[in-house]
Amino acid sequence: MSSLSVDVYPKRRKTYTWLFFLLPSIAIMLVFFIYPILLTFFYSFTNLALTGEAARELKFIGLDNYARMFQDPTVRISIWNTLVFLIGSAVIGQQVLGFLIALLMKQRNKTFRRVIGTIVLAGWVTPEIVCALCLYSFFGDEGTLNAIITFFGFSEVTWLFTVPMLTIILANIWHGTAFSMLVFQAALDDVPNEIEEAAVVDGASKWKIFTRIIIPYIKSTITTNMMLVTLQTLGVFGLIYAMTGGGPGNSTTTLPIFMYNQAFVNYQLGYGTAISLLLLLIGIVLSLLYIRSMKE
Amino acid sequence: MKSGKRGFWLVTTALLSVSLLFGCTGGKGTPADTGDPEPGKDGETAKKIITVTFRDDGIGENGAFYKWLKELSASYPDKSVEIKPTPIQASEGDYFAKVALALKSKDTAPDIVTEDTFILNSDASAGYLEPLDDKLAAWEDWGNGSFIEAMKKGVTASDGKVYGVPYNTDSRGLWYNKDIFKQAGLPEDWQPKNWEEVLSAARTIKEKAPDVVPIWMNMGKATGEATSMQTYEMLLYGTGERLYDNAGGKWITKSQGILDALTFVETVNKEKLGPPLSKVLNGQAGNTASREYLPQGKLAISLDGSWITGNYMESGAAPWPEYKDVLGFAPMPTSQGQDPGSITLAGGWALSIPSNSKNKDEAWEFIQYALNKDNTQKLVMSSGNITVRADVAKDPEYTKMPFNEIATEYLQNAEFRPAQEKYPEVSTQIQTMVESVATGTSPADAMNKYAQDVTRIVGADHIVEK
Numbered sequence: 157m158s159s160l161s162v163d164v165y166p167k168r169r170k171t172y173t174w175l176f177f178l179l180p181s182i183a184i185m186l187v188f189f190i191y192p193i194l195l196t197f198f199y200s201f202t203n204l205a206l207t208g209e210a211a212r213e214l215k216f217i218g219l220d221n222y223a224r225m226f227q228d229p230t231v232r233i234s235i236w237n238t239l240v241f242l243i244g245s246a247v248i249g250q251q252v253l254g255f256l257i258a259l260l261m262k263q264r265n266k267t268f269r270r271v272i273g274t275i276v277l278a279g280w281v282t283p284e285i286v287c288a289l290c291l292y293s294f295f296g297d298e299g300t301l302n303a304i305i306t307f308f309g310f311s312e313v314t315w316l317f318t319v320p321m322l323t324i325i326l327a328n329i330w331h332g333t334a335f336s337m338l339v340f341q342a343a344l345d346d347v348p349n350e351i352e353e354a355a356v357v358d359g360a361s362k363w364k365i366f367t368r369i370i371i372p373y374i375k376s377t378i379t380t381n382m383m384l385v386t387l388q389t390l391g392v393f394g395l396i397y398a399m400t401g402g403g404p405g406n407s408t409t410t411l412p413i414f415m416y417n418q419a420f421v422n423y424q425l426g427y428g429t430a431i432s433l434l435l436l437l438i439g440i441v442l443s444l445l446y447i448r449s450m451k452e
Numbered sequence: 453m454k455s456g457k458r459g460f461w462l463v464t465t466a467l468l469s470v471s472l473l474f475g476c477t478g479g480k481g482t483p484a485d486t487g488d489p490e491p492g493k494d495g496e497t498a499k500k501i502i503t504v505t506f507r508d509d510g511i512g513e514n515g516a517f518y519k520w521l522k523e524l525s526a527s528y529p530d531k532s533v534e535i536k537p538t539p540i541q542a543s544e545g546d547y548f549a550k551v552a553l554a555l556k557s558k559d560t561a562p563d564i565v566t567e568d569t570f571i572l573n574s575d576a577s578a579g580y581l582e583p584l585d586d587k588l589a590a591w592e593d594w595g596n597g598s599f600i601e602a603m604k605k606g607v608t609a610s611d612g613k614v615y616g617v618p619y620n621t622d623s624r625g626l627w628y629n630k631d632i633f634k635q636a637g638l639p640e641d642w643q644p645k646n647w648e649e650v651l652s653a654a655r656t657i658k659e660k661a662p663d664v665v666p667i668w669m670n671m672g673k674a675t676g677e678a679t680s681m682q683t684y685e686m687l688l689y690g691t692g693e694r695l696y697d698n699a700g701g702k703w704i705t706k707s708q709g710i711l712d713a714l715t716f717v718e719t720v721n722k723e724k725l726g727p728p729l730s731k732v733l734n735g736q737a738g739n740t741a742s743r744e745y746l747p748q749g750k751l752a753i754s755l756d757g758s759w760i761t762g763n764y765m766e767s768g769a770a771p772w773p774e775y776k777d778v779l780g781f782a783p784m785p786t787s788q789g790q791d792p793g794s795i796t797l798a799g800g801w802a803l804s805i806p807s808n809s810k811n812k813d814e815a816w817e818f819i820q821y822a823l824n825k826d827n828t829q830k831l832v833m834s835s836g837n838i839t840v841r842a843d844v845a846k847d848p849e850y851t852k853m854p855f856n857e858i859a860t861e862y863l864q865n866a867e868f869r870p871a872q873e874k875y876p877e878v879s880t881q882i883q884t885m886v887e888s889v890a891t892g893t894s895p896a897d898a899m900n901k902y903a904q905d906v907t908r909i910v911g912a913d914h915i916v917e918k
Binding site: 314405421 | 548556578876
């Protein structure tokens with residue numbers, strides 16, 4: 157018996173029965189993932205529109221949408237705004253703040269960790285649109301922040317108008333920091349106490365322990381987190397749309413907002429999909445950069 | 453042999469799973485779109501269901517249009533037809549996108565849809581709507597002067613065909629607060645002859661009543677079409693210039709008229725005659741002006757539409773019973789007072805039949821009933837709009853509503869937005885241009901940028917400079 161099964165096993169390996177088991181998942185992937193992406197790619201070369209003459213007849217227009225994109229000054233502004241928003245709220249804000257909070261909570265007592273953790277998590281569990289409305293009423297002209305500063309005798313500031321980018325960056329930090337905090341908490345807990353204790357015995361300063369032991373130990377977590385947070389932030393739409401609508405002017409128009417405006421306000425779906433591919437490209441480039449830095 | 457059998461089962465399983473998957477997504481026909489006859493409650497008669505799609509801005513069954521439809525449905529003489537409201541709950545901008553998506557397919561298209569006249573031409577060019585010329589030719593009301601002739605322009609697309617029957621319209625002008633005017637020593641029966649007189653009244657108010665915002669116009673991108681239509685086009689058309697040259701079939705991208713209109717906006721902001729920019733550049737600006745500032749006496753003049761009084765009715769968003777006595781509604785003068793003396797833009801809504809409707813004849817029968825004199829009158833009076841029918845306009849019950857008569861009178865010089873499918877896109881460029889002037893860009897620079905953007909949208913062959 158046993159000799160038989162040894163004979164049969166390698167033979168069976170050559171058949172492709174495993175493929176059949178995978179078929180349903182492959183079908184799902186094809187229908188819901190690959191097909192829409194290819195379709196998006198295709199539409200970005202057409203004049204697809206929601207209404208108007210272009211809606212009657214789909215025409216292939218080659219690279220026109222892309223040419224238009226490179227001529228459109230608003231695209232440049234949107235890319236710039238997207239990067240500012242990304243660096244401000246994701247890279248500096250959520251990443252650094254999340255790390256600091258996690259570090260602060262390391263080896264503290266349970267109550268302290270729980271209280272701080274719950275406060276930070278509140279932002280994370282709040283849905284994006286609710287979060288936007290909360291912060292709108294915080295920063296608004298008659299909002300909480302102005303009520304506080306006028307109480308102390310300062311004059312009102314029209315936050316959403318004077319520093320719109322800063323307000324949406326702060327809003328996104330408030331909303332998303334908990335994610336980084338949780339990731340770093342887990343990573344910091346994994347740093348073995350023995351190494352740190354040994355370093356202390358060797359007379360290393362706190363700063364040395366931090367830069368020479370903790371940081372190298374969690375380096376891969378930093379890059380992974382950076383990538384996840386970056387990709388999350390690239391797609392932020394509801395928060396900005398509800399707080400500033402991309403304005404005043406174009407000062408908070410990021411690529412997702414611009415894409416929405418082109419597709420559903422100007423009804424130019426073809427152009428909108430071209431912009432969405434630009435966004436996808438930025439996401440891919442950034443991810444590749446992170447992955448490369450992770451390997452080094 | 454054995455493995456062959458197994459393979460068979462695997463293929464079968466896989467096929468079944470896939471078909472199950474498609475089975476889940478292939479559901480057709482939501483209850484709202486079944487236009488097919490359906491057995492009556494007693495199982496005796498088969499009723500045809502005519503669906504009517506309109507915008508619900510959150511009021512639901514208490515909305516004026518919804519109530520009106522319910523009433524009509526009950527009184528409709530043809531009992532073999534059931535009228536079914538299928539509202540789309542959306543903001544104004546999203547409504548057009550959602551309607552366009554619904555009209556695309558036979559499965560989702562309603563039998564009747566309410567169309568804003570500014571998007572009607574685009575939807576007609578897209579092939580979403582049914583031309584009604586043949587049907588209208590046979591309808592007595594359409595030909596015998598019951599409808600105000602100028603209103604037919606609004607539902608005629610660029611191909612010269614009519615794609616809807618208008619049911620309401622609006623006009624625009626200068627709303628002003630008589631109490632503030634009295635306080636500033638200005639005439640309570642104010643009739644400015646030209647732009648200079650509008651500005652000088654605003655300057656007087658700034659001087660005599662410093663706490664009051666002298667004049668409010670929508671100037672931001674966030675207020676969308678209100679910025680294009682209530683502000684910019686009211687100014688531009690008042691200079692004698694137009695957005696689109698019908699004779700040559702071209703968009704006018706540079707002209708003295710554009711510069712004059714933008715200079716008016718610049719003056720208002722430079723001399724601080726308008727509201728603070730943080731208030732006027734956000735999406736709520738229109739409501740802030742009409743629902744807060746004007747009733748609270750914080751605003752003297754507002755360049756806005758005839759419908760704002762709808763807010764002040766008992767059922768409105770900002771009830772203000774004294775509005776009849778406090779407010780005045782002056783026509784917007786032309787720039788130098790040149791003919792025709794005053795200007796107004798008219799918009800409004802129409803009932804159209806989608807080309808994908810399954811019950812076009814029944815839908816047309818219902819439209820004729822819904823938009824007869826009595827029924828349109830009921831609708832415009834409950835919603836605070838003004839009428840497109842000349843016979844309603846003469847009705848004493850209609851004219852006794854405050855401002856209705858005067859707002860209808862302005863329609864004599866009414867202009868419409870160009871019936872061009874690119875209009876909605878050009879309009880967003882107008883908003884960008886006006887906002888940039890409001891925030892400090894010079895009119896000339898803003899106009900050059902507008903010319904560039906419009907050229908990109910309509911193509912270099914379709915523009916002209918004057």
